[in-house]
Amino acid sequence: MKEAGEFAWLLEYAGDEIAANAAVRSALAALQAAKLRGVRDVVPAARTLLVVGTPELDPESLRAFERVFERIRPGGPGPRSRTHEIRMVADGLDLDEIGSRTGLAPAAFLETFSGLTFTVGFLGFSPGFAYLYGLPRAFYLPRRGTPRVAVSAGSVALAGPYVGIYPASTPGGWNLLGTTQRRLFDLRADPPFLFAPGDRVRFRL
Amino acid sequence: MTPARGLLVLETGLMTTVQDLGRHGWGAFGVPVAGALDEEALRLANRLVGNDDGAAALEITLVGPVLRASGAVDVAVAGGSFGPAPGKVIALEDGDVVSFTAARGAARAVVAVAGGIDVPVVLGSRSTCLSARFGGFQGRRLLRGDFLAAAPPGAPPLLEAAADLTEPGDDVTLRAFPGPQEAEFDEAARAVFWGSRFRISPESNRMGLRLTGPSLGLQETATRASEGTTRGTVQVTADGQPIVLLAERPTTGGYPKIAVVAAVDLGLLARTPPGRSVRFERIPVTEARRLLVARDARLRSFAGGRT
Numbered sequence: 001m002k003e004a005g006e007f008a009w010l011l012e013y014a015g016d017e018i019a020a021n022a023a024v025r026s027a028l029a030a031l032q033a034a035k036l037r038g039v040r041d042v043v044p045a046a047r048t049l050l051v052v053g054t055p056e057l058d059p060e061s062l063r064a065f066e067r068v069f070e071r072i073r074p075g076g077p078g079p080r081s082r083t084h085e086i087r088m089v090a091d092g093l094d095l096d097e098i099g100s101r102t103g104l105a106p107a108a109f110l111e112t113f114s115g116l117t118f119t120v121g122f123l124g125f126s127p128g129f130a131y132l133y134g135l136p137r138a139f140y141l142p143r144r145g146t147p148r149v150a151v152s153a154g155s156v157a158l159a160g161p162y163v164g165i166y167p168a169s170t171p172g173g174w175n176l177l178g179t180t181q182r183r184l185f186d187l188r189a190d191p192p193f194l195f196a197p198g199d200r201v202r203f204r205l
Numbered sequence: 206m207t208p209a210r211g212l213l214v215l216e217t218g219l220m221t222t223v224q225d226l227g228r229h230g231w232g233a234f235g236v237p238v239a240g241a242l243d244e245e246a247l248r249l250a251n252r253l254v255g256n257d258d259g260a261a262a263l264e265i266t267l268v269g270p271v272l273r274a275s276g277a278v279d280v281a282v283a284g285g286s287f288g289p290a291p292g293k294v295i296a297l298e299d300g301d302v303v304s305f306t307a308a309r310g311a312a313r314a315v316v317a318v319a320g321g322i323d324v325p326v327v328l329g330s331r332s333t334c335l336s337a338r339f340g341g342f343q344g345r346r347l348l349r350g351d352f353l354a355a356a357p358p359g360a361p362p363l364l365e366a367a368a369d370l371t372e373p374g375d376d377v378t379l380r381a382f383p384g385p386q387e388a389e390f391d392e393a394a395r396a397v398f399w400g401s402r403f404r405i406s407p408e409s410n411r412m413g414l415r416l417t418g419p420s421l422g423l424q425e426t427a428t429r430a431s432e433g434t435t436r437g438t439v440q441v442t443a444d445g446q447p448i449v450l451l452a453e454r455p456t457t458g459g460y461p462k463i464a465v466v467a468a469v470d471l472g473l474l475a476r477t478p479p480g481r482s483v484r485f486e487r488i489p490v491t492e493a494r495r496l497l498v499a500r501d502a503r504l505r506s507f508a509g510g511r512t
Contacts, residue, residue, distance in 0.1 A: 002385040005435040006468055006494045010385050017430060028233065043232035043433030045457045050433025052232070055498050123235040124431055124457030127337045131431075168337060185234075187327060187339060193234045 007053040009062055018133055020047035021121045025198050030069050036061050044122045044197050081198040088156050088203045092176035102139055110205060118163055118201040128167035128185030130195040135161060147173030154179045210276035211354040214347050220266035223322050223341035226259040228330035232456045239332040239453045241315055242475035246284030248504050249368040250317035253281035253294050255360035260321030261331035266313050269305025278355055279319040279362045284370055285311020285476050292368035310372055312478040320356040373477035379470045382490040384438060384462035394421040398463055399487050407479040411453040420445030424461055431457040437466035467493040469500045
């Protein structure tokens with residue numbers, strides 16, 4: 001447990017990132033169920049769960065939670081996780097480059113890609129932006145050297161172990177594969193966020 | 206029907222936004238907390254006009270707005286002087302014009318309005334999220350012609366009270382405790398960080414305050430996984446320059462974090478204009494915690510006088 005603020009702690013999980021993130025997500029669910037006093041917000045990320053509290057949050061209660069969690073460590077998708085089918089048009093500016101860097105023709109790449117099932121690892125960067133795990137290693141690509149000043153909303157993109165969808169037009173350095181019309185963050189919708197950590201996502205062309 | 210009570214924006218100033226104590230509880234969905242950079246000023250200004258600590262108010266930056274009252278409106282400024290006396294209630298009558306265009310040594314202040322600014326609550330807060338364009342007044346900074354309706358006043362204003370906050374000098378000292386990755390920085394980088402003065406860059410915004418000074422050395426960031434960020438965290442970019450993360454920071458980030466500025470000094474930092482220099486004084490987290498609890502107790506009991 002590392003101090004990240006006066007009353008904020010980072011819980012960190014070991015192992016490769018995919019395994020660590022699965023632990024983060026089950027810790028998130030367990031922590032929400034535990035309803036510890038003084039928890040103001042929780043921020044899951046790749047291998048850490050940030051717990052932000054008020055002065056009422058007692059670090060001892062967080063340590064006790066960690067001990068119990070390490071013993072039981074539940075696995076698998078949470079009871080409320082959903083599966084989303086996302087229609088995507090393969091019109092990304094980097095489609096050819098993604099193909100050549102993974103050693104596949106764009107059509108072959110897309111065929112493999114559309115057969116994969118992804119898991120929402122965490123959301124961050126901007127409201128509703130989800131980091132999806134589930135790419136085979138051969139599809140891990142570095143970020144672009146120079147980020148683009150504007151990536152349009154709905155862009156489906158790849159970087160490192162992640163697939164992401166830009167909820168709004170923002171600067172971005174990921175490799176652009178295609179676009180979707182689905183809205184990831186819509187304040188008129190209930191809930192306003194399409195994805196939650198642990199949800200499953202498939203892309204349909 | 207009586208005309209709406211509130212304030213009409215005659216001149217906007219450089220960056221005037223509606224803020225409260227922030228949007229908490231949506232971190233798992235990537236929603237920045239936002240809220241006033243200077244929470245101390247927000248709470249004091251609200252108390253002066255009889256509001257709850259977290260009522261929505263205006264955050265003004267470097268050059269403030271010019272406002273015209275519609276109906277009788279009590280306002281109070283805290284955090285810095287922009288013309289009208291800070292720390293006191295200003296009773297505006299219908300048609301009165303108040304100007305916050307003359308900053309004297311402070312970068313930011315909060316202008317509270319009796320009753321609070323009546324904008325919709327979005328995801329639990331009235332704060333403006335500039336990056337994602339929602340909350341506050343139509344998700345943006347204020348523009349000329351905007352009308353800010355005030356909610357009905359609650360408690361009477363503290364007419365006799367005077368609130369006083371520390372003004373930044375030319376050389377500001379910020380207390381800070383070690384951040385989650387302090388141990389990953391080599392000794393030379395730590396010595397530079399804790400022993401140097403840094404200048405506040407004009408390229409700072411509500412997400413982060415950029416500091417320029419001696420480099421902490423090139424940082425390996427390409428392989429670092431994102432993790433949740435907290436307010437006041439000092440992250441170090443690839444070129445070795447520190448950034449202090451502020452209220453509207455993204456919820457996650459991948460830069461290594463060398464320190465966390467004590468929450469009690471974040472208000473002072475928000476008041477410090479670009480170009481001034483800051484240095485960090487290392488204190489234990491236990492001390493930062495004690496200072497914060499004591500400060501909050503002082504704010505809660507504020508009913509006038511020095512804080």
